[in-house]
Amino acid sequence: MATFSLHQSSLFSSTTLQTRPRSRLAISTKVRMSLQETGPSIAVVGVTGAVGQEFLSVLSDRDFPYRSIKMLASKRSAGRRLTFQENEYVIEELTADSFNGVDIALFSAGGSISREFGPIAVDKGTIVVDNSSAFRMDEKVPLVIPEVNPEAMGDIKLGNGKGALIANPNCSTIICLVAATPLHRRATVKRMVVSTYQAASGAGAAAMEELEQQTREVLEGRPPTCKIFSQQYAFNLFSHNASVQSNGYNEEEMKMVKETRKIWNDPDVKVTATCIRVPVMRAHAESVNLQFEKPLDEDTARDILKSAPGIVVIDDRTANHFPTPLEVSNKDDVAVGRIRRDLSQEGNQGLDIFVCGDQIRKGAALNAIQIAEMLL
Amino acid sequence: MATFSLHQSSLFSSTTLQTRPRSRLAISTKVRMSLQETGPSIAVVGVTGAVGQEFLSVLSDRDFPYRSIKMLASKRSAGRRLTFQENEYVIEELTADSFNGVDIALFSAGGSISREFGPIAVDKGTIVVDNSSAFRMDEKVPLVIPEVNPEAMGDIKLGNGKGALIANPNCSTIICLVAATPLHRRATVKRMVVSTYQAASGAGAAAMEELEQQTREVLEGRPPTCKIFSQQYAFNLFSHNASVQSNGYNEEEMKMVKETRKIWNDPDVKVTATCIRVPVMRAHAESVNLQFEKPLDEDTARDILKSAPGIVVIDDRTANHFPTPLEVSNKDDVAVGRIRRDLSQEGNQGLDIFVCGDQIRKGAALNAIQIAEMLL
Numbered sequence: 001m002a003t004f005s006l007h008q009s010s011l012f013s014s015t016t017l018q019t020r021p022r023s024r025l026a027i028s029t030k031v032r033m034s035l036q037e038t039g040p041s042i043a044v045v046g047v048t049g050a051v052g053q054e055f056l057s058v059l060s061d062r063d064f065p066y067r068s069i070k071m072l073a074s075k076r077s078a079g080r081r082l083t084f085q086e087n088e089y090v091i092e093e094l095t096a097d098s099f100n101g102v103d104i105a106l107f108s109a110g111g112s113i114s115r116e117f118g119p120i121a122v123d124k125g126t127i128v129v130d131n132s133s134a135f136r137m138d139e140k141v142p143l144v145i146p147e148v149n150p151e152a153m154g155d156i157k158l159g160n161g162k163g164a165l166i167a168n169p170n171c172s173t174i175i176c177l178v179a180a181t182p183l184h185r186r187a188t189v190k191r192m193v194v195s196t197y198q199a200a201s202g203a204g205a206a207a208m209e210e211l212e213q214q215t216r217e218v219l220e221g222r223p224p225t226c227k228i229f230s231q232q233y234a235f236n237l238f239s240h241n242a243s244v245q246s247n248g249y250n251e252e253e254m255k256m257v258k259e260t261r262k263i264w265n266d267p268d269v270k271v272t273a274t275c276i277r278v279p280v281m282r283a284h285a286e287s288v289n290l291q292f293e294k295p296l297d298e299d300t301a302r303d304i305l306k307s308a309p310g311i312v313v314i315d316d317r318t319a320n321h322f323p324t325p326l327e328v329s330n331k332d333d334v335a336v337g338r339i340r341r342d343l344s345q346e347g348n349q350g351l352d353i354f355v356c357g358d359q360i361r362k363g364a365a366l367n368a369i370q371i372a373e374m375l376l
Numbered sequence: 377m378a379t380f381s382l383h384q385s386s387l388f389s390s391t392t393l394q395t396r397p398r399s400r401l402a403i404s405t406k407v408r409m410s411l412q413e414t415g416p417s418i419a420v421v422g423v424t425g426a427v428g429q430e431f432l433s434v435l436s437d438r439d440f441p442y443r444s445i446k447m448l449a450s451k452r453s454a455g456r457r458l459t460f461q462e463n464e465y466v467i468e469e470l471t472a473d474s475f476n477g478v479d480i481a482l483f484s485a486g487g488s489i490s491r492e493f494g495p496i497a498v499d500k501g502t503i504v505v506d507n508s509s510a511f512r513m514d515e516k517v518p519l520v521i522p523e524v525n526p527e528a529m530g531d532i533k534l535g536n537g538k539g540a541l542i543a544n545p546n547c548s549t550i551i552c553l554v555a556a557t558p559l560h561r562r563a564t565v566k567r568m569v570v571s572t573y574q575a576a577s578g579a580g581a582a583a584m585e586e587l588e589q590q591t592r593e594v595l596e597g598r599p600p601t602c603k604i605f606s607q608q609y610a611f612n613l614f615s616h617n618a619s620v621q622s623n624g625y626n627e628e629e630m631k632m633v634k635e636t637r638k639i640w641n642d643p644d645v646k647v648t649a650t651c652i653r654v655p656v657m658r659a660h661a662e663s664v665n666l667q668f669e670k671p672l673d674e675d676t677a678r679d680i681l682k683s684a685p686g687i688v689v690i691d692d693r694t695a696n697h698f699p700t701p702l703e704v705s706n707k708d709d710v711a712v713g714r715i716r717r718d719l720s721q722e723g724n725q726g727l728d729i730f731v732c733g734d735q736i737r738k739g740a741a742l743n744a745i746q747i748a749e750m751l752l
Binding site: 191192193195197211212215216219230231232235236237238239241243244247248249250257270271272274276278279280281285287289298317318320322324325326337338339340341342343344345350352354 | 567568569571573587588591592595606607608611612613614615617619620623624625626633646647648650652654655656657661663665674693694696698700701702713714715716717718719720721726728730
């Protein structure tokens, strides 16, 4: 039997700061009907990947209703078995026929798989929630963070037999905008300077394993094995591995620039980003400097954030307790702290904030499943 | 015999990216006279600390001339022996009498030691180069980065029997300003937004050991031992541990704000900083967004940086090779890369850059010894 436990039960979620019990894929604590009879028929594309595993975990945690579920992956993984909510499934190879009768497909198998199979699924009447970057900037495809721009879903709905594509934004964009949007609504962000501290998980399960392996090697005085990344990751950090464009920005940074404009429906908002990979396992952090059109003092900002959906404010100056990647790992909420008036701007025209969010969860799987929930 | 090799010869400088051979304290490769007869009489205060060790290493690497050298530390370390440049020294307890006949004292033993013994040394005619924050903002004390504001030294010189205090800036400030100043001279920085990625070394040798120990513990599935920091550091990051002021900035961030104004002799320059501790051993990284008064295109900026002192430009977009903490560890130069026009500003009014520098070396010991060299 295939096991999918490494990144959910291993050392990085067994720390003292890991307080929220996780549902386990293989040992569900819930008593369920062996086959549910209501809800849509769903498919998970890329089920063996880090996000694919998290799709299953989030579906279970949120009691997402489904009539049936297909586990889809590449030919290499086909035939392996997987226990989910006390039922055993055989992983099937993704083919053009995979979407017959499927209402909702959650894709996380890379851009080329999405480009090939996304349109096929849509033709069969499936609503595709796609975690890749393939369709994000397509004008016809909504790019949705449920807390931010649910209206972008338009008239996409289940039950009318019409397929559709919905894009999940880039993880860094989601985590940044969950925090920045409530402030944007009040004071209108005109410029945003973001520096990221991105976890291994954004490069997939193999990158997480590489970080762990390299760390062991370095501690043992051995040279680190570099397969996913071209340079040492353990006890180091480096500019994001996405390719660099002619304007000097890498693709990850340009996603933040472009996706923010689309999600906020504001082609004029100014964004610059510097995206850095740090030796952290599964949650991103972001240092965000905001310039507003209208004044917004830090106490009002804190109150706005405290009552905003999907956010937990961790901002204890006395205890020096602010968001950390470890503390948000396996959590749904984006944590916001270090909320303060930017001394480099006049009056209350600017704020600095520090944001952390689980890259695999809110940065990918959870956001996609929240989109799917909006269809129910 | 005391050994001072941990952070200089251990796993973190034995990696594949560590290319520059280090001089070792105990096994000098240089043949020297057993006692030099020229040069000033010097003292190292805090010789057992991470920066104290680096003082010795840099003195040796740069063939700093000295007539005699005193190794000073707390009572706890007094009596331990230390081999430096093939001579054996007994570490002496720091007392008011330690500075009799000492021309230059390099201090790195914390602010309270500097506040107590700095003025005593000055009274005895010693020129103190102080690595603590004790005197940095004192109007009468020059705050010097030799590449940036050598003129601030004024008429302080050796040989006239007059003692003086010279302050070494904060490590994050040094590393940032070595990179930003050549651009500032050309185009005048009006606002700077900095996010740091700071190494363990800034919190001392014990913090480096804690990061290493915690990492081993977490990899073995054990709870991490938190002594220096209040939370898990291994595979995590957190807001800098300096205390947070009522304006929401921590002291590390305010050092960057205030020291930049003093060093640039520009009380109006706007600076905001977010300082974050990352699980890296001994070199800081900084993401720096610059807004200029005058236009400065990125090619000109790159050329300026390439010819600036103390800087190496690492900016290979095709190979995705940019500065990393590991690559600058044990190096003198500050590395600058990711040099690009800031898309969030009009025309050529802004740049984003990414900077790395060895915190112990250029961020502390090297800068102090460069100051001392200006006295010779």
